[in-house]
Amino acid sequence: MxxxxxxxxxxxxxxxxxxxxxxxxxxxxxxxxxxxxxxxxxxxxxxxxxxxxxxxxxxxxxxxxxxxxxxxxxxxxxxxxxxxxxxxxxxxxxxxxxxxxxxxxxxxxxxxxxxxxxxxxxxxxTASDNLGLISVDMIAKKHHLHMEDMEQVKKVTAALVNGKKVVMINESPYDIEAPGIEQVGIPQLEAMKPDALIYVGCKKELGFLRDDIPAAKLIPRSLVLGIGCRKNIEEEKLREAIDTFMEQENITLAGVKAVATVDVKKDEPAICAWTAKKGLPLVIVDRGDILPIQEQFSCSDFVKKTIGVGCVCEPAAYLVSHGGRVVAPKTSFNGITLCIYEDIRMGN
CATH class of the missing domain: 3.40.50.11220 (Rossmann fold)
Structure with missing residues (x-):
């Protein structure tokens, strides 16, 4: 420091x-x-x-x-x-x-x-400290969460310090400490009628919430986006595929901490350009590390004959997420395969 x-x-x-x-x-x-x-x-x-x-x-x-x-x-x-x-x-x-x-x-x-x-x-x-409350930004800081909308964060913190009913929905795999804030499930929301909500997770849209309730979205940067593609895929096609995939899965890009692909794709122009524009690290996985685990995933004889392993995006994302959980399974987009795994280690 x-x-x-x-x-x-x-x-x-x-x-x-x-x-x-x-x-x-x-x-x-x-x-x-x-x-x-x-x-x-x-x-x-x-x-x-x-x-x-x-x-x-x-x-x-x-x-x-x-x-x-x-x-x-x-x-x-x-x-x-x-x-x-x-x-x-x-x-x-x-x-x-x-x-x-x-x-x-x-x-x-x-x-x-x-x-x-x-x-x-x-x-x-600061009001929350003097009232013995934990603020939204301190929850984010303590657990290394990204705050998506500071205006919403301010509204939810104001609700907290003014004694309003604020609840938390935690869809992350982590235990989030928030003393004094009740953690609930989505089905409970309608009956509870809270004044404000803290949401921890990687959903892009919170379709379960009324528009008039302020919601602070705290996003763990825990996701690994796995990418496989044919050689010299156009950058625009890759961008469109990723945008469509994230939209279909209702996942925010803010939750992605890294992109994973296989060693033969380390210089693929479209992948390199997209990750650079998004400021995301590109992690390269050696085919030798994929071989022992490839049978766990859906494989292609054509891919295996071409590069020596039968699958790319899923084992790459799995390995880079340290054996994490599937958030979005492999989806194909005309020469592009995408998937998302989540690193479930706390403070990853």
Missing amino acids: SRAILAVTLGGKVTALKIQRSIGGELFTLTKYCTGDLFRPIQGSLKTFMQHIFQEYREIIMVMSCGIAVRSIAPYVASKVTDPAVVVVDEQGHFAISLLSGHLGGANELAQTIASVTGGQSVIT
């Missing part, structure tokens, strides 16, 4: 150094206070310098007044998903204030750590 610790007074330097010696980090101070090798200089104005700090560090500790800190970071605050954690500490270390990105960035936890170092008091203002 990259961490910057900034101080703008001589007294602040002492507190910053105390924090740094306990939890680590890179020290910065005003050029006029830069003596020795411990502190690096703040170049130019603090507000200008903070642009660099915001881009380069995921945790920022500012030993200074809240007013100075707020004015210096204001131009760079963008989103709770991307903003770094910012904690403001007074010169004497009496208070460590979680200022920005308390949940996803970890500023709340960082403030508590700093307070234990300085002997001060952490100041946490």
